[in-house]
Amino acid sequence: MTEKIDVLIIGAGVIGLAIAREFAMQGREVIVVEEENSIGTGTSSRNSEVVHAGIYYEPRSLKAQLCVEGKKLLYDYCSTHGVDTRKIGKLIIAQSDTELPKLAAIEQTAILNGVFDLIELSAVEAMRLEPELRCKAALLSPSTGIIDGAAFMLSLQGEAEQYGAVLAFDSKVVSGNSYESNIEAEIKDAKGNVTRLLCNTVINCAGHGAHEAAMALTGLSSSYFPPRYLAKGSYCNVSGKLPFSHLIYPLPVPGALGIHVTLDMQGAAKLGPSIEWVDREDHTVSEHIIPEFRKAFEGFCPKIRDRRISAAYCGIRPKISGPNTNAADFFIETGKSIGAPTLINLLGIESPGLTSSLAIARHVSQIAKGAF
Numbered sequence: 001m002t003e004k005i006d007v008l009i010i011g012a013g014v015i016g017l018a019i020a021r022e023f024a025m026q027g028r029e030v031i032v033v034e035e036e037n038s039i040g041t042g043t044s045s046r047n048s049e050v051v052h053a054g055i056y057y058e059p060r061s062l063k064a065q066l067c068v069e070g071k072k073l074l075y076d077y078c079s080t081h082g083v084d085t086r087k088i089g090k091l092i093i094a095q096s097d098t099e100l101p102k103l104a105a106i107e108q109t110a111i112l113n114g115v116f117d118l119i120e121l122s123a124v125e126a127m128r129l130e131p132e133l134r135c136k137a138a139l140l141s142p143s144t145g146i147i148d149g150a151a152f153m154l155s156l157q158g159e160a161e162q163y164g165a166v167l168a169f170d171s172k173v174v175s176g177n178s179y180e181s182n183i184e185a186e187i188k189d190a191k192g193n194v195t196r197l198l199c200n201t202v203i204n205c206a207g208h209g210a211h212e213a214a215m216a217l218t219g220l221s222s223s224y225f226p227p228r229y230l231a232k233g234s235y236c237n238v239s240g241k242l243p244f245s246h247l248i249y250p251l252p253v254p255g256a257l258g259i260h261v262t263l264d265m266q267g268a269a270k271l272g273p274s275i276e277w278v279d280r281e282d283h284t285v286s287e288h289i290i291p292e293f294r295k296a297f298e299g300f301c302p303k304i305r306d307r308r309i310s311a312a313y314c315g316i317r318p319k320i321s322g323p324n325t326n327a328a329d330f331f332i333e334t335g336k337s338i339g340a341p342t343l344i345n346l347l348g349i350e351s352p353g354l355t356s357s358l359a360i361a362r363h364v365s366q367i368a369k370g371a372f
Contacts, residue, residue, distance in 0.1 A: 002196040005031055008185055010173055010213050011206035012036075013044035014149070014357045015349055017156035019203055022361035023368075024163035031197070032160075033171040033187055035209060040153045042207045044354065046283070046315030048235075048262045048273065051075070051085060051145040052352040055092070056252060059112035062330040062363075067352040068114050070359035071143065074152075077358060081159075083151045084265050090144035090247040091126060093135040095299050100137055102251050107139055117143055132243040134300045144247060148265050149354060156357075172209075176202075176217035178340035183217060201368055205346040208281060208318050214335075214345050224338055226320040226331050226347050231255055233273025233315050234285050236293045239308035242269040242301075250300065255323060257351070259296040270312060271297065277323050278316070285311040320348030332360070334367060344368065 007023050009016050012034035024030045036042075054068035078085045094103040110118050119140040121129070126138035157167065170190035177184045183202045187195045206213045211228045215221065222228070233256065248261040256275040263269055271293055290309050297304040321328035328348055335343035344364055353360070 002184065002198050004198045005029055006199070007031070007201045007203065008033065008183075008197055008199040009203045009205065011204070011209070012039045012157075012167055012169070013042055013205070013207050014040060014153050014156070014354055015044075015205040015207075015346060015360055016203075017153055017160060018357040018361040019205060019364050020165045020167075021156050021160040021163070022365050024160045024165040026365070030160070030165040032165060032167045033173060034167065034169050035172045035206075037169045039157055039167070040150070043315055043318060043350070044153060044207075045149065046313060047149070047351065047354060048260075048270075049147050049149045049264065049354070050247065050262060051087075051147050052355040053090075053110070053117075053141045053144045054113045054115050054352070055106060055110040055118070055141060056257065057109075057113060057352075058327075058329065059109060062332060063352060063356070064113040066330065066356040066359040066363060070352070070356035073358040073362075074147070074355060075145075078147065078152065081155045083155050084148040085145050086265070087143060087145040088246055088263060090141040090249055091121070091130065091133070092139045092141065092249045092251070093126065093133070093300055094137045095135055095250065097136060099251055103137060103139060106251070115141075115143075117141070130244055130246060130248070132301060132303055133248065134302065140246075146247075146263060146265060147354070173213050173216050176219075178218050178335065178343060180341065183340060183342055185217060200342060202343045203346070203364060204343065205349065207349070208316065210318070210345065210347050214343075214347070217343060218335060218338055218340050220338055225345070226328065227322065228347075229319040229322045230278045230281065231317040231319050232276040232278045232282070233317060234276070234289050235270050235272035235312045235314065236290065236309050237312045238269055238271055238304065239310075243303065244269070248300070250296070255319070255327065259293060261297075261301070271309070272312075273315065281316050283314055283316070285314045287311050317350040318348060319350055330356075330360075332363060332367070
């Protein structure tokens with residue numbers, strides 16, 4: 001027997017929860033299916049928990065637009081829903097004279113993206129803010145901050161459910177049929193029970209499982225979708241209290257923002273993430289990364305040399321661009337060109353996905369209204 005529903009959302013990470021809340025608040029019937037047994041177990045809980053300003057991304061890209069919009073939406077939401085955020089600010093540093101032009105280019109990109117609050121700092125000014133920092137110059141981003149990501153996701157879940165959304169855990173989309181006006185999805189739970197849903201709209205935001213879900217729903221091969229890459233980002237703990245009150249970022253490296261200093265809501269410091277291109281999901285962290293981390297920090301924070309660094313945790317970035325290629329934009333598109341017009345696929349939703357989540361939800365809602 002096939003049950004008819006309005007909106008099916010695949011994935012209960014921060015993006016799926018934000019979209020579920022958005023659609024439920026519109027009075028839509030929403031069911032969220034999640035393969036794991038709780039919310040946000042993947043990329044959403046394995047990141048730096050930074051509220052990004054929108055500085056680095058290609059001008060006019062979705063990443064730039066949705067990050068800048070999402071930052072404001074996120075701070076406003078958290079202030080009215082009791083979720084902790086702190087605008088502690090970020091210093092992006094140049095460590096040598098050869099890096100100064102790159103720092104200037106980052107500032108120009110930020111301005112094109114609508115980020116107008118960056119402050120240029122000389123080495124003296126930067127080290128007046130952070131006496132233990134060593135650099136040639138810096139950009140201060142006062143609107144960059146940190147967030148309690150777990151509390152944010154719980155708040156989104158609670159509000160989505162308050163408006164009638166239903167979450168089904170231990171459930172996976174295993175197959176489907178796409179039609180002009182709807183999609184039939186076959187859902188299997190952990191006990192092997194199968195449910196068939198005829199959906200007016202399907203939003204595929206399954207993170208690392210999004211490619212697999214898209215293929216299951218359309219019957220198409222991977223060649224019809226953007227390529228899938230995995231980039232592992234490892235974090236380390238450092239002994240003692242680091243002498244920083246701001247986030248400290250070196251210049252970006254290919255595929256990532258560089259190994260940086262992040263503070264959490266309790267004031268503890270973590271270092272990372274690194275970037276390592278991998279061919280499978282593996283969340284183990286080896287001590288072999290420690291020399292890389294020590295080398296990355298000893299240039300701008302000499303006291304790291306005197307501290308114990310230990311491997312902590314890692315996340316896997318769901319990328320659609322690989323090593324030695326330009327960073328890809330968020331992929332948020334309907335399946336109209338592949339015969340599934342009522343399907344919206346979200347692929348490659350990596351950083352700044354958390355910051356952009358509420359803006360992404362609005363964007364997906366607008367696509368749904370326009371396309372369907």
